[in-house]
Amino acid sequence: xxxxxxxxxxxxxxxPDEFITFTGKLIRFGRRYxxxxxxxxxxxxxxxxxxxxxxxxxxxxxxxxxxxxxxAMQKYETRRNDTDADKAFAEVGPDFEYILEKYSNKHxxxxxxxxxxxxxxxxxxxxxxxxxxxxxxxxxxxxxxxRNLILSSLGYAYxxxxxxxxxxxxxxxxxxxxNPVAKDVALFNIGRLYEEIGEPAKSREAFNRxxxxxxxxxxxxxxxxxxxx
Numbered sequence: 404x405x406x407x408x409x410x411x412x413x414x415x416x417x418x419p420d421e422f423i424t425f426t427g428k429l430i431r432f433g434r435r436y437x438x439x440x441x442x443x444x445x446x447x448x449x450x451x452x453x454x455x456x457x458x459x460x461x462x463x464x465x466x467x468x469x470x471x472x473x474x475a476m477q478k479y480e481t482r483r484n485d486t487d488a489d490k491a492f493a494e495v496g497p498d499f500e501y502i503l504e505k506y507s508n509k510h511x512x513x514x515x516x517x518x519x520x521x522x523x524x525x526x527x528x529x530x531x532x533x534x535x536x537x538x539x540x541x542x543x544x545x546x547x548x549x550r551n552l553i554l555s556s557l558g559y560a561y562x563x564x565x566x567x568x569x570x571x572x573x574x575x576x577x578x579x580x581x582n583p584v585a586k587d588v589a590l591f592n593i594g595r596l597y598e599e600i601g602e603p604a605k606s607r608e609a610f611n612r613x614x615x616x617x618x619x620x621x622x623x624x625x626x627x628x629x630x631x632x
Contacts, residue, residue: 468506472515475499479522492526513542517553524556529563536560548584551577555585558592567596578612587617591626 475498482491499519506512520535536557543550558573574596577589590613597606610626617623 465509468509468511471502472511492522529560532560546580548582551585567600571596587620591622
């Protein structure tokens with residue numbers, strides 16, 4: 404995997420360094436990279452689906468579910484290029500719902516639930532996204548990178564509902580994980596959300612931990628400038 408290019412200070416800090424301006428930057432920056440994380444997660448799931456289809460080739464139902472999921476994703480990408488994300492989401496909704504109804508106990512069906520949750524979040528159907536993410540957590544109780552990605556998505560979903568305190572609980576659970584996946588993302592979001600709700604001490608604690616533990620994070624320069632200022 405190619406190393407992420409660090410965002411420079413010049414790119415991030417073109418505007419005055421007032422509190423409101425910087426807070427706005429934090430929020431926009433977090434949402435920008437969440438979208439990239441969502442797409443990366445979908446790509447990851449597609450790769451895993453291929454492996455699952457190979458491993459369970461003898462299982463006809465598993466193979467069928469994998470094929471249906473690939474078809475649904477291809478349909479979504481095609482329709483999104485032809486129209487827009489909202490219309491594409493509306494058209495593939497029945498396809499995903501069929502997979503979840505018929506194959507929810509299969510590996511590909513579980514992956515379909517997370518991908519559909521991602522698409523629901525992007526379309527603004529937050530409650531649907533939350534239900535699907537929570538089911539995914541129940542299906543994956545073990546600590547790990549996959550679980551951290553789901554927790555992160557739940558945090559963004561509750562932020563979309565403007566339930567910031569609940570969002571914080573999910574991001575904080577990631578920081579307690581032994582797995583490093585998405586931990587810098589979680590610390591960044593904890594810092595900006597605590598700042599948004601008016602708890603600067605907790606915000607600064609999260610930011611300090613990020614720059615101490617994740618020098619290669621895409622968020623490092625922005626947060627380091629924040630702390631230095």
